[in-house]
Amino acid sequence: MAWLRDIDSWFLAEVLPHAAAYLARAAHFCGRDEADDLVQEAYARVLGTSDFRAIQAPRSFVLTIVHNLAIERLRRASVVRIDYLASLEVLEMADPTPDAFTVSSARSELTHLLKLIDALPPQCGRVLHMRKIQGMAPAQIAEALSISLSTVEKHLAKGLALVTRARRDNNAGLEVACSIVPNSKRLATT
Amino acid sequence: MLDSPELETPGDDLIEDAARWLASLDAGSEDMRAFEAWRDADPRHAAAFAEVAGTWHALNDLKHFKAAPFAPAGPVTDAEVAEQDENPASSPTGSRRTLLRAGIGIGVLALAGGSFTYRAAARDMASTDIGQRRKIVSGTDMAVDLNTDSRIYWKDGAPLQLWLERGEIAIRLVAGNSLSLITQGGTFHLAAGFYNARLRDESCELTIIQGQGRLGDDPKILAAGETALATAGLATVRRDENEIDRVTSWRSGTLVLNGESLDYALAEMNRYLEHKIVIGDPGLSKLRIGGTFDTADPSEFLLALQTSFSIRTRRDGNGGVVLTRA
Incomplete structure (x- = not known):
């Protein structure tokens, strides 16, 4: 795609496929609510890297960034779950093999996408279907549906x-099956 | 376009912004410069855009995996294709080799002779005229985009066979298949992946975007990111970062130039034009050109030449365009 720089294509191919792993790691430290935000921040850091080609293992690299960002946040927070702080120190936390997170098969992802399109508001789904599945140009769609290009x-x-958004939530769903989040609820003020 | 409201929570609305940018780029209603300014303003923008582009990409695959349930004996019409598409859940039936179907934008499948008859041993053919692009889908196994002025034949089987007789194609081969790509420069054996093949004089240039392959009996593996120029069955391999952009840009109807000479730029541009552009002043041919240009409409390209290099254009008697110094 002409719209993507090298770094974006690399990001798409090497970083995003492991989204579920990053979310799981982030949720482990910050809880589900903040996990998304933390991962987005990690993405921004990755895309801010000047020399992305030097990154040998993108997945571990991003996991490390998530880890570091989590520590920063936890240190700033006024209330911290101490079991988290403890686990920060022993962060040889197992990184499940990528396979545990990758979508089970291309086909299931595609079935999922089809369902997502079906679930869209009708006109919206119709337009997306025409553009992406039938391969019609935007102008042709406008003409066929008698609506404006805009x-x-x-x-x-x-x-x-x-x-x-739905794909992102789907990833978050995968995380539940694989996460190793401890359940203790001890709180401490710092 | 994006008069972003002040009260936005990052994460969520960025996805919407990014989706709006992508839709406008897709429809051609926004220019690259404005988009780049937005993207470069914040790496979060870039991340959101990449995520949306990922969805866009994944949806492309949907097109290739979707099984066409039925291939009628006559030409496929718009209406029939639309009807099939209304029912994505219908299961594939019938022999896979009959499941041939072009994108709806093309309307009618122009197969050999203009009508489609089932011939077990025969090859299927598809071609494009100058300036045309088209997509051909062979069952659920393979999708081929044809660039301007191209012709292919293909035949089902294991491996699939594809003959590139003229022009340039992009091939997407679905997992679980292999393909013999037969060209005047030699035969490539390809695994599932994404490839671009272009004929040049007596040779064929194959760029491996994803996947891997071999040329003829040579055991050497050609890997993703490599471009192999096959001449008389022998490959010369090179690796060039810009190559991928260059060989994939035609599918979106653009020509990407990174400081190539005007000679080269015109040779590329002219592939898409019925009325060729020629250089009327030899001194111009070594000018270096950069930028992304629409191959369907050369006026933008000509205007860029005019404003950047004060090159004058005039029509010759046959509709062609001659470039001279102002």
């Missing part, structure tokens, strides 16, 4: 955003 654009944007 409306086609709005539907596409909306559909894309919804599907992207």
Whole structure:
């Protein structure tokens, strides 16, 4: 895609596929609510790297960033779950093999995507279907549905955003099965 | 376009912003410069965009995996294709080799002779004229994009066989398949992946975007990121970071130039044009050009030449364009 720089393509191919692992790690430290935000911040750091080609193991690299960001946050926080702080020190926390996280098969991801499209608001789903599955150009879609090009654009944007969000939630779902989050609830003030 | 509201929670609305940018880029209603300014303003923007682009990409695969349930004996019409697409859950039936179908934008499958008859031993053919692009899907196993002025034949089996007779193609081969790509420069044996193949004089240039392959009986593995120029069955391999961009940009109808000479730029541009652009002043040919240009409409390219290098353009008697110094 002409819109993607090298670093973006690399990010897509090497970093994003392990989203579930990053989320699991982040949730381990900060809880589910903050995990998304922490991972987004880690992504921003990764994309801010000047020499991404030097990164040998993107997955571990991002996990380390998540870890470090979590420590920063925890140190700033006024209330900290001390079991987390303890576990920060022993962070030879097992990183489950990538396979545990990668989507079970390409086909199941595709079935999932199809379901997501079906679940979109009707016109929105129709436009996305025409653009991406039938391969029609935006202008053709506008003509076929008798709507303006900018409306086609709005539907596409909306559909894309919804599907992207849903994929993210799907990843978060995968995390539950694989996470090794301790359940203790001890609190301490710092 | 994006008059972003002040009260936005990062994470969520960035995805929406990024999706809006992607949709506008896709529809061509926003220019790259504005987009780049937005993306470069904050790495969070870049991350959100990459995530949305990932979805966009994944949806592409949907197109290739979707089984067409039925291939009629006559040409496939828009209406029929639309009907099939309304029912994505319908299961694939019938022999896989009959499941041939072009994208709806093309309307009618132009197979050999203009109509599609089932011939067990025959090859199927698809071609494009100058300036055309088209996508051909062979069952659920393979999708081929044809660039301007190209012709292919293909035949089902294990491995699949694909003949590139003219022009340039991009091949996406689904996992579990292998392909023999037969060209005038030699035969490539390819595993599942994503490839670009282009004929040049007596040779064939294959770029491996994803996947791997071999040329003929040579045991040497050609890996992702490599470009092999096959001439008389022998490969010369090179690796060039910019190559991937260059060989994939045509699928979006753009020509990417990174400081190539005007000679080269015109040769590339002219592949898409019925009325060729020629250099009327030899002194111009070594000019270096950079940028991304629309191959369907050369006016943008000509305007860039005019404003950056004060090159004058005039039409010759046959509709061609001649470039001279102003």
